[in-house]
Amino acid sequence: MIDVRDVWKAYGGRDVLRGVSLEVPAGACVAVIGPNGAGKSTLLRVLSGVVEPDRGSVWVAGRPVRAYRRRELARLLAVLPQETAAPFPFTVRELVAMGRHPYLRPLRGETPHDRAVVARVLDELKLTPLADVPVDRLSGGQRQRVALARVMAQEPRVLLLDEPTTYLDIGHQVNLLDRVRRWQRQNGLTVVMVLHDLNLAALYADEVVLLAEGRVVARGRPAEVLAEPTLAAVYGTRPLVVRHPECGAPQVLVRPARDEARGEEADGQWRMNASPCAARG
Numbered sequence: 264m265i266d267v268r269d270v271w272k273a274y275g276g277r278d279v280l281r282g283v284s285l286e287v288p289a290g291a292c293v294a295v296i297g298p299n300g301a302g303k304s305t306l307l308r309v310l311s312g313v314v315e316p317d318r319g320s321v322w323v324a325g326r327p328v329r330a331y332r333r334r335e336l337a338r339l340l341a342v343l344p345q346e347t348a349a350p351f352p353f354t355v356r357e358l359v360a361m362g363r364h365p366y367l368r369p370l371r372g373e374t375p376h377d378r379a380v381v382a383r384v385l386d387e388l389k390l391t392p393l394a395d396v397p398v399d400r401l402s403g404g405q406r407q408r409v410a411l412a413r414v415m416a417q418e419p420r421v422l423l424l425d426e427p428t429t430y431l432d433i434g435h436q437v438n439l440l441d442r443v444r445r446w447q448r449q450n451g452l453t454v455v456m457v458l459h460d461l462n463l464a465a466l467y468a469d470e471v472v473l474l475a476e477g478r479v480v481a482r483g484r485p486a487e488v489l490a491e492p493t494l495a496a497v498y499g500t501r502p503l504v505v506r507h508p509e510c511g512a513p514q515v516l517v518r519p520a521r522d523e524a525r526g527e528e529a530d531g532q533w534r535m536n537a538s539p540c541a542a543r544g
């Protein structure tokens with residue numbers, strides 16, 4: 264479904280993507296992880312055709328992404344961004360209905376089918392009671408659910424998510440990704456998501472791509488990529504990788520720096536001698 268070959272992109276003479284290649288089969292879910300500035304969002308912008316690479320090619324569903332007309336591409340591919348504040352106080356229903364724009368014919372408004380799709384999506388995401396509420400009166404979690412409803416109304420075959428869980432609490436994070444996964448499985452959707460949270464990436468993605476300094480430094484199943492030496496080299500910290508007790512997926516624990524409130528015992532384990540607050544007080 265997605266075929267990225269040897270893509271290079273520079274800003275102001277500095278290479279941000281350096282020969283990135285990535286193939287994503289139809290119906291797969293791939294997480295792109297990596298440190299700040301690694302080029303993850305740039306890769307997503309290249310994938311969605313917003314940014315043109317300096318070299319290399321990006322194909323989606325058998326054609327170069329830049330060869331699609333705008334409306335045609337919007338029927339194929341949708342992007343869920345991390346920040347979803349609407350510039351105007353549209354109601355929830357109005358905002359979700361914008362997802363149907365790529366399907367509207369000139370001089371003809373919404374069809375009964377468009378209205379039915381919007382109603383179904385509002386219902387699926389339990390937004391019907393909020394349909395007439397202006398989006399700027401909603402909480403961050405509710406706004407992100409509306410943004411997801413909008414891209415669902417777009418009925419794409421490819422969904423790109425750019426750090427979609429950044430402003431959400433853990434309950435809303437899991438809720439959002441559960442919905443994306445259900446949608447993916449029911450409709451054969453192809454998903455590429457940029458995630459900072461390595462544990463969510465391990466739990467939700469079939470495959471993880473680790474980007475650092477504009478290059479793919481590792482890719483594979485979560486257990487192959489989320490290895491302590493790899494993460495230590497890329498993130499400059501010493502993580503501990505453990506297994507999720509229920510599903511066995513790798514989960515990454517971080518180690519805080521040593522301070523006066525901690526001590527290292529003979530077995531090498533760090534133990535709290537007193538709370539950091541008590542130490543300071």
Ligand SMILES: Nc1ncnc2c1ncn2[C@@H]1O[C@H](COP(=O)(O)OP(=O)(O)OP(=O)(O)O)[C@@H](O)[C@H]1O
Pocket residue numbers: 274275279297298299300301302303304305306
């Ligand atoms: N439009 C732009 N103009 C100039 N430089 C840019 C532009 N977009 C991105 N960059 C630079 O490219 C590099 C990669 O940015 P990008 O946003 O792709 O990284 P990222 O991996 O998504 O980072 P983060 O995790 O911090 O969001 C950064 O150094 C950034 O400053």
